[in-house]
Amino acid sequence: MLDVGRLQVLRAVVTSGTVTAAAAHLGYTPSAVSQQIAALEKQAGTALLERVGRGVRPTPAGLLLTEHAALIGSAVAQAESALADLRAGRTGRLAVRYFATAGSTLVAPALARLRADHPGVRVDLRLTDPEDPFEDVARGRADLAVVVQAPGRSSGEGFDVVRLLDDPYAAVLPAGHPLAGEDVVDLHELAGEHWVGSEPPGPCLEPVTDSCAAAGFSPDFVIQSEDYATAQGFVAAGLGVGLMPRLGLRTLHPGVVVRPVRNPEPVRVISAAVRTTALDQPALRGLLDALRDAATTADPPLRGPD
Known part of the structure; x- marks a missing residue:
């Protein structure tokens, strides 16, 4: 295999016309340049230079390799420039994963800021795998995923977990429910109700079932819906009644009332x-900062029909 560095030495000799001039340009001794050319000729299996008076000129093989050395030098310069742009966050690609209710509230404003700050960075944006939202990040297929964090999980192999916000659950009641007039609902007051489930098994359902257990009962789910708008329609x-996270309640059905929950409040x-x-990518650090900022304004007000 031809040595790239020796090819650039050959190019310098051919361009300058003498070994001495090439040595001065490269900061080498003439002897070192001659040794590099001799080693390249051994690799190539043919002579690359021939003497002409006090200088040298390339043989056909030497001219061929000089032309390729110029292409290689240009490619290396382009690679160095591209690498500098990538390190500075001017270009690049980020693979981002998210879950549905985080899309409009967290991810959308964060990506808008990323585009403004790093317009040359492309984003591959997809929904997370509901079975294992951490998988794409853990396997290196994604740079960042917005997830609901399971209790006790603060990191994993190859990734760190950065807390963005706590998303409390609220009681979603039919407009004519006896508790609809209360300012806040004690969770145990919902013990005897039929329930509309809105969460799939996993870290979104666990706060509901764990909090109900702490209040002394197990919710009686008579209807299951993993879509908040549909679940509100059933309520x-x-x-039935339901507990839904506040990020999932940014758009309310006109026939429901939403009230804070206490003793305990699921989160x-x-x-x-x-x-x-x-x-180490500036664009990724910028996206993470933008997500943190979006999280500070993501909590919707609790409200219901007048």
């Missing part, structure tokens, strides 16, 4: 799982 029809933790080796 509005009087088919899910929303975090960003970030691939550790990607944290």
Whole structure:
């Protein structure tokens, strides 16, 4: 295999016309340049230079390799420039994963800021795998994922978990429910109700079932819906009550009332799982900062029909 460095030495000799001039340009001794050319000729299996008076000129093989050395030098310069742009956050690509209710409230404003600050960075944006939202980050297929953090999980192999916000659950009641007039609902007051489930098994459902257990009962789920708008429709029809996270209640059905819950208040933790080796990218750090800022204004007010 031809040595790239020796090719550039050959190019310098051919361009300058003498070994001495090439040595001065490269900062080498003439002897070192001659040794590099001799080693390259051994690799190539043919002579690359021939003497002409006090100078040298390339043989056909030497001219061929000089032309390729110029292409290689240009490619290396382009690579160095591209690398500098990547390190500075001017270019690059980020793979981002998110779950549905975090999309409009957290991810959208964060990506808008990322585009303004790093317009040359492309984003591959997809929904997380509901079975294992950490998988793409853990396997290096994504740089960042917005996830609901399971209790006790603060990191994993190859990634760190950064807490963004606590998302409390609220009681969603039919407009004519006896508790609809209360300012706040004690969780045990919902013990005898039929329930509309809105969460799939996993870290979004666990705060609901764990809090109900702490209040002394197990919720009687008579209807299951993993869509907040649909679940609100079931509640509005009087088919049950529910607990839903506030980020999922930014748009309310006109037939429901939403009230804070206490004793205890269920809370899910929303975090960003970030691939550790990607944290040196300015664009990724900027996206993480933008997600933190979006989290400070993401909590919707609790309200209901007048």
